[in-house]
Amino acid sequence: MRVFAIAAILASLMPACARARDITVVTWNLGWHVDRATAATWISKCDGLFEKSATTGVWTPSTSGAGIPGWQVNFREKVEWDWTRFPVCDVYKDRAFNTVPVTVGAYDKRLQQLNDFLQNTIPADIYAFEEVSGEQAVRDALPDGGAGYEVCTFVDFKVQRLAVAWRAELGDSVACTVEPALSLPDNPEEDQPRPGLSVDLTIDGELVRVLVVHLKSSCVSPLEASGDLTDDQDRDCRILQQQIAPFENWVEDRFGGADKVILLGDFNRNFWHEVHETGPVRSDGSSPHTPLPAGVLARDLFGEVFDDDPATTTVTLLPEECPVNAAAMALCLKGESEILSAAERKQLGHSENLGCRNPLGLDHILISRGISSAHAAEHIAVGVFGGTKPASTAHPDPLLAISDHCPMVARITL
Template sequence: MLKIVAAILFLCVGVFEASAREVTIATWNLGWHMDLATVQRWIDACSKTYLEDSSTGRWHVSTDPQATAGWDVSNTFDIENWDSVNLPVCNVYVYRGVVRVKLEAYRKRQEQIANFISRSVPADVIAFQEVSGEQAIKEVLPSGGADYELCGFTGYKVQRLVIAWKKTLGTKVSCNVEDALSLPGNPDDKRPRPGLSLTLNVDGAKLRVLDVHLKSSCVSPFDNGKLEGGRSDCVTLQQQIDPVESWVERETGDGTKVVLLGDFNRNLWHELRDQRPVRTDNSAPTSPRTSGVLSRSLLEEVSDGQPAASTLQVVEEHCQTNEIGMLLCTLSEIRDLDSGESTLLASQNYLGCRNPVGLDHVLIGPGIQTAAPGEHVTIRGLGSTRQKDDGSDQVLAISDHCPLLVRLNL
């Protein structure tokens, strides 16, 4: 009898495994990435010369012999009438000083990204951050994006979000900008980036993905990134907690399977290891926060178990590198790496990206299982910028982040 029961259970498991759809999802911050037309405008603007008005600190276009090239202005957004909606700062690439980027070098960078995605990011869905728009992603997807559909937006600021998915995966139900994450009640200079929500029909069921790029510079409660502290970056990130939680609770209410991913600019593993109460008044994160009460943990506030359908799990992360690198990745989830450890992990013999771990995460809701731990994919030497002393033979880093690749069973 026991053997019969075991056989039935085995067959049931086999049926489940056979019916589960494996979907590979990736998140990748491409670092101020632009389409070529925007790159040309950016190069032209950075190549102009400017003089500073000492009374205002603003820079104005000038042909004065003492004028400074835009490449060398410390804060590009201090240039009068700079198109901050579409153009990044000028000092994106640095190699023994700011690299004065040439269009051909950027075109080569795009080719390297396309080849890397084709070779090392075999994902059905890729959530991008820090891109100028859909055209910028079309230009770096294999075969010009012929096999993909895109969800993106215009407006806001230059660092936008785009989600790409393979046409064979499913059809779009909706593509929405989550404006609440941009804190529209704040002054313009205190508004972070919005979120981007994509809902797909996959094999007759809905899959909903939220791509985020949250406020930077409030990374770890173990460093100087205490969410309840008074630093302006942490104050802004604190404000984004409620909009993220509202999205999760709203969008899981109908039973849809949900993936929340992107550049959180927050080490969620450190939050889980922080032994302090989640809230400053010691109240449970399942209850509404009263005025003046602050959260110490974005993750535990957003995924508090109530309602149960909104519970999210952080996907375990490994590093696609050697044993020493894997050990450093494990340590990075427990404590801050020191400068030597961080430099080693970011070097081209290890992961190769300047921000290797602790910022990018994938969270999954009920009904989704991981087929394997997520992988921080090494980009090795592609994460380095270099050129000759005369500015020729430029090679631009493809990103300062490594892709995070996760295989899921739906």
Template sequence: MRRLAVFVSLFLLSLAGPVAARDITIATWNLGWHMDRSTLAGWIDACNETYEQDQDTKKYHPSTQIGAQFGWDINVFDVEGWNAARFPVCDIYGANKQGFGFTAVRVTAAAYEKRRAQIENFIANNLPADIIAFQEVSGKEAVLEVLPNGAADWEVCSFTGFKVQRLAIAWKKALGNQITCRTEDALTLKDIRPPEEQPRPGLFLALDIDGTTVQVLNVHLKSSCVSPIGGNPLAGNAPACQILHDQIVPLETWIEREAAVTDKTILIGDFNRNFWHEVADTRQVRSDGGNPSTPLPPGVRVNSLFEEVIDGQPAASAFTMLKELCPLNQIGKLLCETGETRALDTPEVDVLRFHTYLGCRNPIGLDHVLLGPGLAAQGDATHVSIGRLGGSRHATKEHPEPLLGIADHCPLIATFGI
């Protein structure tokens, strides 16, 4: 409770921070393995192929023999020679199918084109952001294809290489000019982890806005180590948590290096970790009880990524995490607030997933917005409902084209002043 009280005090102080000369709205949105048209065509062809499993190696290889399985129905990362830097898994979209249960939806180009148009319309009508940090996109072209007005009013910073789950940052041209766009490769752990275990890099964008440098650090950290409440301790032995733990030092190093340039820096994205649960957790930040503002000693484990990295030192890296609201109705608002202090049970999460609430499979707890001390928060961050657009459906005789959900995350949007 002491740590939570301190954090709340810092948050309230931040609201009375620098006087804003201009308000800017930023959003983060994980689009769920979103691909550009060129990548999509090759991916559909690869998933429409049939594969047979070698009983000795357990690897799949292309086969037309009886009993071979479509790529849609297997873990294609087990296909020998599958290029994870080019193609995602085939079972991105799932839905209940009568007699078969929850199965992968077989994607068509026409269904994906409809999904792409829905994303564009959603951004145009429901996401009034000047800057959008995207996760899980195949690259710059994938983002340009979903931005309103044919992306005529937007610029995009992204990258190639690594794996197909890439990041991008889009901003309105009228906002300002790019100074720098680059990846933070240290977050991939390329020097300590084999390629199959390497998570995604970070993406850094510096903009010149009316003569002021504003920086955006977009992240997509290792998944499957979400919360210290009810399981998944960061200092535990789960492989995913060990990888996320390895990202702590490079993440803090990156933040402190960039914040030293300007305290007008935003840290945003899919952290795959519920920071609110870490703040509510009563365990020591470090396993040895040490001060998180000092360098992390070798062999010392960390219980709270947020409190280890955002430790207030140096002062320019004393980021403030914005409270995250669900202004849908009283039930949705209450569940969002409750979810910051304890793990919601499945029926509660299912309420938020329902189309009359947020509509996305991962409604809260993964995405966060943190502002540097040189930026003035203009209120809280808000989860934006995607409603019925979050659901997928199999093709039927009545509807020969499948329906694809636009994302498994809902956008999180916030406004700050510079």
């Protein structure tokens, strides 16, 4: 007993920086999430009528009293809209992919369900959120207005912004920095994706850097024709290809000078498919350790960016599991190296399994040297809260999904 007592005393006297600390980190795309006040204005705008110009083809708010509600407008067409403040009107869709108009009462209920889910299912030390409009949107999502949490985010760029929230007791913030190069500012506005976000925290005397990304969507897997990064004719893959060089530059810069780095977010790219895919990283077969030559395209985003050069950028891509039940576990394991069929993805999205429309292949958590994890990252089921249902006679307010993504959670040791 004396040996244990002495060991405990010695441990208590050790410098804080020498002690390991276990923390829980979460990345979650909240799907065009805005604060309560912005939601009310957005709903009012989408309730309004829009007309399509016969000459320009642009949908504009109606001045004649004719037209269709904003909920019925296809926002993939040209629409006169404030993209810095408001989501598109066709955010919430039912299982048949029909747009569901939103009410203030429905949005309030969604916020309460989101509060409860964060508090009861995924309490965390650090949250990385994608597709949030700003700090108030984050605090509206967190229980008790985010009491006890600090928030880093930004107000520029489009409304699908990034944010990091961390327990104030975890450590002090040294810097909160946006990386605009990832947004491809030289592109036309409609071809500008999201920037990156970097947060520096001092935790137990060490500089821990948290990086969050939300890369271009719809160029997901090298196992799909629509996911060929070298297809310059595909708009989505072309834009994602353009992000690779600034992304790698940012990673190399941000991994330097920090004791430990956590990189997480919605990469919109199935890294596990890239890891399992054989073949050259680049279209010309050259080494990813050298600068990407002009005119040469990366076939493999993960292999191009995380090539262990410089050594500070060596990362561990955390394995991923879906522990909700045996069926979900099996499908997620299969999906790590193969393309799931439409029926299998639909099964994984059922409420008894993961429940979300985008269950896997998009979100990842990576950790630098000096950080470890004894367990896989977990895709957490949202169950019935992942589905949107339209209003009915019995229920005048629709039921809104808390997100079309499932959160990913990891327990790591600093």
